[in-house]
Amino acid sequence: xxxxxxxxxxxxxxxxxxxxxxxxxxxxxxxxxxxxxxxxxxxxxxxxxxxxxxxxxxxxxxxxxxxxxxxxxxxxxxxxxxxxxxxxxxxxxxxxxxxxxxxxxxxxxxxxxxxxxxxxxxxxxxxxxxxxxxxxxxxxxxxxxxxxxxx
Ligand SMILES: [Cu+2]
Numbered sequence: 001x002x003x004x005x006x007x008x009x010x011x012x013x014x015x016x017x018x019x020x021x022x023x024x025x026x027x028x029x030x031x032x033x034x035x036x037x038x039x040x041x042x043x044x045x046x047x048x049x050x051x052x053x054x055x056x057x058x059x060x061x062x063x064x065x066x067x068x069x070x071x072x073x074x075x076x077x078x079x080x081x082x083x084x085x086x087x088x089x090x091x092x093x094x095x096x097x098x099x100x101x102x103x104x105x106x107x108x109x110x111x112x113x114x115x116x117x118x119x120x121x122x123x124x125x126x127x128x129x130x131x132x133x134x135x136x137x138x139x140x141x142x143x144x145x146x147x148x149x150x151x
Contacts, residue, residue, distance in 0.1 A: 025053075026053075026131045026132070026134070027051060027052040027053025027054075027131070028049065028050070028051055028052075028053065028057055028092065028128055028131040028134060029049075029050050029052070029134070030047045030048065030049055030050070030126060030134060030136045031047070031048040031049075031050060032047065032048050033045065033046070033047035033124060033136050033137065033138035033139070034046055034047075034138050034139050034140070034141045035066075035109065035116060035122050035124075035138045035139070035140050035141070036116070036140075036141070036142075036143045037116050037117060037118045037140045037141060037142050037143070038112065038115070038116055039115045040112070040115070041111070041112065042067075042108065042109060042110050042111065042112065043066075043067070043109040043112055043116055044073070044102075044106045044107060044108050044109060045062070045064075045100070045106065045107040045109060045122075045124055045138055046100050046101050046102065046106055046107075047100050047107070047124075047126075047136065047138065048097055048098070048099050048100070049090075049092050049097065049098045049100065049126070050096075050097045051092045051093065051094055051095065051096055051097075051098075052095065053094060054094055054095075055094055055130060056091060056092065056093045056094050057092045057128050057129055057130045057131050058089040058090065058091055058092060058128065058129040058130075059072065059089060059090040059092060059098075059126060059127070059128055060072075060088070060089045060127050060128065060129050061127040062107045062124060062125060062126050062127060063124070063125040063127065064109065064122060064123060064124045064125065065113075065123070066109065066112055066113060066114070066116065066122055067109040067110055067111055067112045067113060068110060068111040068112075068113065069110040069111060070107060070108065070109060070110070071086045071107075071108040071110060072086065072087050072088070072089065072090055072105070072106075072107060072108070073085065073086055073087065073105070073106050073107070073108040074087050074104070074105050074106075075103055075104055075105075075106075082103070084108065086108075087105075089129070090105055092128070102143065107124070116140045117140060118140055118141060118142055119139065119140060119141075120139070120140040121137050121138070121139055121140075122137070122138045122139075122140060123135060123136075123137060123138075124136050124137070124138050
């Protein structure tokens with residue numbers, strides 16, 4: 001029956017929500033997102049990610065249009081200095097909250113395209129392996145302590 005695949009495609013075209021409903025419900029949410037204010041160069045985004053689901057998930061990337069490139073970073077102590085290192089993904093275990101914060105895991109915003117000023121709101125899309133894309137709004141704030149880490 002050659003017509004069958006076409007019928008499915010047609011159904012998805014006229015009813016795009018049905019495709020989403022078929023996937024697992026999303027139990028991931030983000031809280032208290034903020035971005036470090038800066039005039040030039042790089043910035044970072046911090047956020048608490050909560051997994052209320054029964055399955056672990058993984059943050060595998062993020063997107064925003066305020067900078068050229070986004071990376072997931074961690075801080076590692078090498079000798080006496082903390083250094084930032086790009087990582088592939090951030091595990092969000094089931095029933096746990098992962099805190100992306102200063103001095104720890106963070107979303108690195110490389111080469112900002114315009115100054116990020118205090119109290120501005122920035123759209124950030126978090127990309128999860130299972131939950132897919134989740135868009136959030138992050139407020140620009142001044143950093144409490146200057147970053148002493150090196151690239
Ligand atoms: Cu970084």
